[in-house]
Amino acid sequence: MFGGTIPESLKSLRGLEELDLSWNNLSGQIPEFFGQFLFLKYLNLSYNKLEGEVPKEGIFANASANISLIGNEKLCGGVPELLLNVCSTKASKKHINKRVVISIIIGVTVATLLVISFVLYYKKKSSRTSSTTSSIESQLCLSYSDILKSTDNFSNENLLGVGSCGSVYKGTLSGDGKIVAIKVLKVQHQRALKSFIDECNALKSIRHRNILKIITVCSSVDYEGNDFKSLVFEFMSNGSLDNWLHPVPNEQPVGIKNLTLMQRLNVAIDVAFAFDYLHHHCETPIVHCDLKPSNVLLDEDMTAHVGDFGLSKFLFESSNNALQSQITSVALRGSFGYIPPEYMDGHVSRLGDIYSYGILLLEMFTGKRPTDEMFKDDLNIHNFVSMAFPNHVMDIVDPSLLFEEENEDDGVEETMMRNFETQRNNKKKMEEFLVLVLRIGLMCSTTSPREARK
Structure with a gap:
């Protein structure tokens, strides 16, 4: 008895292998993100009220795959093997025109909101705004001086551990008092720079509740002109x-x-x-x-x-x-x-x-x-x-x-x-x-x- 369009929230289920939405009252177009699911092996959308052009990527590219679209009379296009009607130019133009109108409305609305926000920013600039800006900068744009201050000059009392490529310190950010763990690389170590780059490349694209979250990095020089590199992580209160x-x-x-x-x-x-x-x-x-x-x-x-x-x-x-x-x-x-x-x-x-x-x-x-x-x-x-x-x-x-x-x-x-x-x-x-x-x-x-x- 599901109705309406297929929700965009399903887009996050990238590991989905099977999906059966047959015999419902679903309408609108088939989401293109279904074609981007690498592990999707079975898709049944039959007997709904879906319409518009069928995607051609992923599971839709192979008509012999486990996919069923029957019972949706207004579907068109897709790969030739699906034997669907060719999408009419008139319908496509109507769809395109509709999107253009929506895009214009959204664009005008966004532009108006930006102008209003710009005016309000200069009219009502307050200490709270300054404080918020300072907090964001303290987390995203840390300098060597910030790191030094947050760890109390890298004191032994804040030392959490020592590894082959660096040391980890407990730090307190001056902007909002947030407690963090700061990994300071031994730049003189021959493997430290590559370790820093590899860790940045890995962590910039992963998000998971069981993987240590990185807050920011610092790539600068110390007071003696030597290279300085560190990574700032969420603090784990129960240690290792x-x-x-x-x-x-x-x-x-x-x-x-x-x-x-x-x-x-x-x-x-x-x-x-x-x-x-x-x-x-x-x-x-x-x-x-x-x-x-x-x-x-x-x-x-x-x-x-x-x-x-x-x-x-x-x-x-x-x-x-x-x-x-x-x-x-x-x-x-x-x-x-x-x-x-x-x-x-x-x-x-x-x-x-x-x-x-x-x-x-x-x-x-x-x-x-x-x-x-x-x-x-x-x-x-x-x-x-x-x-x-x-x-x-x-x-x-x-x-x-x-x-x-x-x-x-x-x-x-x-x-x-x-x-x-x-x-x-x-x-x-x-x-x-x-x-x-x-x-x-x-x-x-x-x-x-x-x-x-x-």
């Missing part, structure tokens, strides 16, 4: 996953406890959503190349955000329209312990990210780093879990999961866990859960890329 999995004694922030079983699962799901977006739903697929706990940040709600795209690579289509593994001649990408074996030969692919994700899962639920000193010779974290799987997983699980403390103020999640723990088969249920999760980790971290990672 690494700090939670491997807390340093006497350095753990007040109030931080061990991650519960459900919290670890939620983080794992958040990271999986982020990589599903990067690999399958970006305009150009992106390979992260450096997934590890220190690059997974947690906000105040413990929602995970993947960050640090300094080693990321775009995957471009080959001549046969298949996304192929990219071969790079640059230095080895990734962090030791999380690098897939095939990267040793210079191959960069989505399967490499899946390998790193598998190692991350094993680390999250065993509490052991892949670089732990116990892993030497032929023993690594994958083999360590594999030898205990599936009958002895409780022997290798992170001990903190077995001793989750009860807290009367922890809310619904902990209440459920307490009720769960009162049952005699608590340990058995936890074991069954861990077997499922660790199986995924083992499948993702196999040494043969195409053996099981898909």
Whole structure:
């Protein structure tokens, strides 16, 4: 019983594979954006009141595709195989004239509003306007002086972490007091400039709730005339996953406890959503190349955000329209312990990210780093879990999961866990859960890329 035109809001469903809107009262034209859906395999618009020219791109380009338009007598055009009437010149002209009139009306309206806004701006210029402008500029046009001031001269008290290509500081923007994380690149490092450019290229085109949001960048010079480059991100109040999995004694922030079983699962799901977006739903697929706990940040709600795209690579289509593994001649990408074996030969692919994700899962639920000193010779974290799987997983699980403390103020999640723990088969249920999760980790971290990672 749907009526009216097909809504423009469907345009955002770029991953849509099947859509059936048949036997409704839909009217108007078929939206052209349907032809831009790369994954659309089935489209049924039959028996509606649609009219006008049928698009010719995407799923509409192949009449043998799973597409049905019957029962819409006023449709015309499209590819010849659809056997639709040719769109009349008169109708086209009428449609064009209608669009021209609408465009003129919109243009006049916009121009009028612009003139009014221009006059009001100069008549009612106030301190609030100045404050707003200052706030926008403080976020979008930060200078070296702004960065220096916001971090209190890069004080150690504001230092959040140090990496091979730079340091991350906590900063407070002077315009609106917004707290941010500022990544300052070591420009003298031979890879820092390329890392800065690669991260900017990757982050400028991606938007996802589980990917760290960039606010702005600063490319300038310091007071001594040296190059200065930094990236400004949203601040994640709960730090990195690494700090939670491997807390340093006497350095753990007040109030931080061990991650519960459900919290670890939620983080794992958040990271999986982020990589599903990067690999399958970006305009150009992106390979992260450096997934590890220190690059997974947690906000105040413990929602995970993947960050640090300094080693990321775009995957471009080959001549046969298949996304192929990219071969790079640059230095080895990734962090030791999380690098897939095939990267040793210079191959960069989505399967490499899946390998790193598998190692991350094993680390999250065993509490052991892949670089732990116990892993030497032929023993690594994958083999360590594999030898205990599936009958002895409780022997290798992170001990903190077995001793989750009860807290009367922890809310619904902990209440459920307490009720769960009162049952005699608590340990058995936890074991069954861990077997499922660790199986995924083992499948993702196999040494043969195409053996099981898909």
